[in-house]
Amino acid sequence: MKKTLIVLFFLAATHGLYAQTMISTPPVKLPALDKSPMDMAYFPVNYPVLKIQEKATSPLVARVIYSRPQKAGRPVFGDLVEYGKVWRLGANEATEIEFFKDVIVANKKVPKGKYTLYALVNPETWTFILNKETDVWGAFKYDEKKDVVRTTVPVQKMTEPAEAFSLMFEKISSGAALTVAWDDVKVSLPVLVK
Amino acid sequence: MKYFFTFLCVAFLLGGCSQNDKKPAAVTSLPTNVSTSAPRPNLKSAAPAPDVSPMDVIYFPVDYPLLKMSKKAEELPVARVFYSRPHKQGRKIFGTLIPFNEPWRLGANEATEIEFFKPVTIQNKPVAAGRYILYCIPEEAQWTIVFNTNIYSWGLKPDATKDVYHFVIPAKKHSVSYEYFTMLFQNTPGGANLTMWWDDVTASLPITIQ
Numbered sequence: 001m002k003k004t005l006i007v008l009f010f011l012a013a014t015h016g017l018y019a020q021t022m023i024s025t026p027p028v029k030l031p032a033l034d035k036s037p038m039d040m041a042y043f044p045v046n047y048p049v050l051k052i053q054e055k056a057t058s059p060l061v062a063r064v065i066y067s068r069p070q071k072a073g074r075p076v077f078g079d080l081v082e083y084g085k086v087w088r089l090g091a092n093e094a095t096e097i098e099f100f101k102d103v104i105v106a107n108k109k110v111p112k113g114k115y116t117l118y119a120l121v122n123p124e125t126w127t128f129i130l131n132k133e134t135d136v137w138g139a140f141k142y143d144e145k146k147d148v149v150r151t152t153v154p155v156q157k158m159t160e161p162a163e164a165f166s167l168m169f170e171k172i173s174s175g176a177a178l179t180v181a182w183d184d185v186k187v188s189l190p191v192l193v194k
Numbered sequence: 195m196k197y198f199f200t201f202l203c204v205a206f207l208l209g210g211c212s213q214n215d216k217k218p219a220a221v222t223s224l225p226t227n228v229s230t231s232a233p234r235p236n237l238k239s240a241a242p243a244p245d246v247s248p249m250d251v252i253y254f255p256v257d258y259p260l261l262k263m264s265k266k267a268e269e270l271p272v273a274r275v276f277y278s279r280p281h282k283q284g285r286k287i288f289g290t291l292i293p294f295n296e297p298w299r300l301g302a303n304e305a306t307e308i309e310f311f312k313p314v315t316i317q318n319k320p321v322a323a324g325r326y327i328l329y330c331i332p333e334e335a336q337w338t339i340v341f342n343t344n345i346y347s348w349g350l351k352p353d354a355t356k357d358v359y360h361f362v363i364p365a366k367k368h369s370v371s372y373e374y375f376t377m378l379f380q381n382t383p384g385g386a387n388l389t390m391w392w393d394d395v396t397a398s399l400p401i402t403i404q
Binding site: 039040164 | 241242243244245248249250251253258259260262263270271274276279304305344346347348350351372374376378391
């Protein structure tokens with residue numbers, strides 16, 4: 001009996017120790033990696049790195065947050081992304097662009113703030129749409145009444161296709177170009193920065 | 195579908211063996227050979243490859259953008275977090291890859307960002323609406339979660355002079371190890387827990403809505 005008690009006591013004590021450091025309930029459902037992972041681009045290009053290196057010579061102008069579907073052997077434009085329809089310019093949550101100062105897009109002043117960026121895709125041209133409704137999923141709730149500016153730009157064809165949908169800022173003389181590259185298509189949205 | 199995903203994971207792992215925690219040096223090699231003027235006849239893709247530690251977003255209320263789409267959401271969310279997700283890749287994480295008692299960026303690449311759309315309360319301290327970056331000082335049994343105002347910065351070298359809040363929370367070992375660093379909001383009666391999980395360690399920061 002005494003032995004049993006000792007064993008029981010020992011078991012209880014070790015279990016107590018164990019319970020202190022280990023959680024025994026099953027894990028919560030943890031999200032897997034997304035097939036179309038999110039990414040972020042800043043203008044000036046690489047601003048966060050420049051900032052911690054104390055090399056940021058001009059103030060932050062913009063950043064874009066978007067998700068990156070893969071081509072994965074599929075025909076993209078005119079098929080996966082239908083022509084003539086408003087597209088979320090990525091995947092999952094709609095693409096967000098934020099301006100940290102007022103800028104000019106298509107001769108129109110765009111006040112600093114967050115916008116959702118959509119694109120209406122056609123074979124020769126794309127229309128970029130800046131819309132005030134943010135934190136949305138896809139283009140399912142797209143409301144034209146909340147548009148801030150629309151601008152149509154020409155499509156350029158690339159000789160080397162991009163597997164992953166990409167958004168990137170490039171420095172141009174008037175400010176920044178937000179460049180989209182996917183499959184064999186490249187499109188640029190000029191942003192005038194004063 | 196499941197097999198496809200497994201394949202993707204394996205592909206990610208194989209592809210990312212030598213460069214899991216991308217350093218700023220890798221980023222400075224982002225596209226430079228892109229046309230910035232008139233269209234050229236032979237354009238090449240300058241698209242950056244997807245990151246081995248991909249970014250993700252979480253909202254509170256959970257899945258806010260989806261709720262908004264089905265018109266079940268309020269005008270603004272309470273909070274959202276952008277963070278990057280490094281992989282364990284067979285390594286021991288806490289106390290080894292991430293040393294104890296040193297700042298860790300709670301992710302990878304750009305500093306992890308939390309935005310509150312309304313004021314909240316954490317450990318009885320009022321936290322104003324706005325953006326902060328988060329980092330962590332892990333120890334064996336507790337983590338210090340630091341809110342810092344040096345936003346839009348890369349995750350390395352946090353500037354402690356811009357710390358605004360330090361919250362100490364217990365860190366617990368779990369019998370299940372998780373491959374990807376994960377952050378998630380979990381509903382609680384008065385708000386949400388911001389739960390962090392990587393390898394076999396998990397910690398939760400309780401947030402109360404004011």
